[in-house]
Amino acid sequence: MEKQFTTQRKWSALVALILGVMVTFMAAIQSFGTTSSEELIVYDIKASLDRAYEEVIEEEFEFELPETTLETIKIFDTNDNLILSLVKEKGGVINDKNAQMLLNRAEYLADYGNTFIYRIED
Numbered sequence: 010m011e012k013q014f015t016t017q018r019k020w021s022a023l024v025a026l027i028l029g030v031m032v033t034f035m036a037a038i039q040s041f042g043t044t045s046s047e048e049l050i051v052y053d054i055k056a057s058l059d060r061a062y063e064e065v066i067e068e069e070f071e072f073e074l075p076e077t078t079l080e081t082i083k084i085f086d087t088n089d090n091l092i093l094s095l096v097k098e099k100g101g102v103i104n105d106k107n108a109q110m111l112l113n114r115a116e117y118l119a120d121y122g123n124t125f126i127y128r129i130e131d
Contacts, residue, residue: 081124084115087131099123 080101084093093111095103103109115127 079123082112082127083124084111084127084129086129092129 078099079096080099081094081096083091086092093108095105095108097103103112111129112127115129118126118128120126
């Protein structure tokens with residue numbers, strides 16, 4: 010059984026060798042002959058850079074800004090003095106009881122972006 014396996018390996022190796030020689034020989038025949046002279050290729054660097062710049066300008070870039078998850082709350086008194094400024098997560102809970110009490114007493118004035126402005130009327 011092992012003799013048959015060795016014979017098969019020898020035949021496979023011989024066929025692969027013959028096939029390799031034939032491919033190499035055919036490639037040599039195809040490439041043999043007179044070669045044409047190659048023309049010099051001249052690059053116009055300025056034109057290439059201009060073309061590349063135009064291609065970049067033509068592309069539209071779309072990107073999304075990450076959504077801010079923080080809110081700033083500012084509470085002012087009647088003289089427009091800042092009493093409290095706190096930063097919390099959007100939809101989050103205010104843990105400071107004094108800050109929550111001030112916010113409950115304050116009147117909403119305006120918001121800008123993620124900043125909310127309140128005033129306490131005493």
